[in-house]
Amino acid sequence: MNRKGILRDNVLLGLNLVLMIAALYLIFIYVPTERNMGVVQRIFYFHVPLAWVSLLAFLFVFVCSVLYLWKRVIKWDTLAHAAAEVGIVFITLVLITGTVWAKSIWGAWWTWDARLTATLVLWLIYLAYLLIRNYATEQAQGARFAAVLGIVGFIDVPIVVLAVNLWRTQHPPALIFEGGITSPMLLTILVSIAAFTVLYILMVIQSASMKNLETEVKRLKDI
Amino acid sequence: MDNLSFLFAAYTIIWAVIFGYVFYLYRKQRKLQREIDLLKETIDKQKRD
Numbered sequence: 402m403n404r405k406g407i408l409r410d411n412v413l414l415g416l417n418l419v420l421m422i423a424a425l426y427l428i429f430i431y432v433p434t435e436r437n438m439g440v441v442q443r444i445f446y447f448h449v450p451l452a453w454v455s456l457l458a459f460l461f462v463f464v465c466s467v468l469y470l471w472k473r474v475i476k477w478d479t480l481a482h483a484a485a486e487v488g489i490v491f492i493t494l495v496l497i498t499g500t501v502w503a504k505s506i507w508g509a510w511w512t513w514d515a516r517l518t519a520t521l522v523l524w525l526i527y528l529a530y531l532l533i534r535n536y537a538t539e540q541a542q543g544a545r546f547a548a549v550l551g552i553v554g555f556i557d558v559p560i561v562v563l564a565v566n567l568w569r570t571q572h573p574p575a576l577i578f579e580g581g582i583t584s585p586m587l588l589t590i591l592v593s594i595a596a597f598t599v600l601y602i603l604m605v606i607q608s609a610s611m612k613n614l615e616t617e618v619k620r621l622k623d624i
Numbered sequence: 625m626d627n628l629s630f631l632f633a634a635y636t637i638i639w640a641v642i643f644g645y646v647f648y649l650y651r652k653q654r655k656l657q658r659e660i661d662l663l664k665e666t667i668d669k670q671k672r673d
Contacts, residue, residue, distance in 0.1 A: 441627040444634045498634045505630040
């Protein structure tokens with residue numbers, strides 16, 4: 402990695418550290434406890450940013466997949482692959498934190514609610530996206546298959562977002578946009594979203610540079 | 625389980641998974657570094673011969 406890249410990574414790492422510490426301070430010390438749900442509502446301040454970053458990740462996979470099929474430049478496939486890999490880590494956490502929260506509030510780990518089911522389908526789509534590469538006979542074919550799945554699979558993202566408005570669900574609607582939260586809560590959630598967005602960017606950069614290095618080593622081995 | 629235990633469980637899982645993924649990247653990086661060193665060694669050996 403060149404000096405510019407190292408500097409960029411260090412700046413992002415520093416920024417993430419500051420934002421994450423600020424988010425933790427706001428979540429556990431600053432923000433008041435919600436009246437109805439009690440202390441468990443604090444899961445919200447990580448659950449929502451994780452969901453936001455997951456959807457951002459799959460939007461990025463979609464854009465990179467379109468660019469790969471259009472330009473056939475390997476850089477776009479590497480970025481899409483890295484974005485999907487990090488995205489699946491975050492969406493797994495969304496599902497886990499959601500079930501923990503659900504058990505505490507609804508008394509059940511899981512319900513076949515529209516939002517929850519659509520999110521599970523999204524998880525399966527991107528798991529397939531990562532697995533499909535292993536079934537292709539050559540790298541370019543795997544990249545092509547994955548790009549098609551990255552584009553088609555994105556159809557589920559608006560379904561996940563709009564599920565709470567389209568159907569009657571147990572999952573609450575997006576309170577941030579409907580003014581359903583107080584100012585301290587809004588500040589906390591925004592700082593947490595910023596922290597997770599920077600963490601996501603940092604992870605995608607690391608994962609993509611690792612994949613570039615892997616391709617380079619493979620190429621050198623074949624010589 | 626009380627509310628506090630659920631909160632503790634959720635945050636523990638989040639950090640465990642994130643650190644797990646970072647550790648996975650670190651292990652992968654070390655493996656690649658070893659392969660690069662091996663390649664360098666092979667090239668140097670071929671140059672000498």
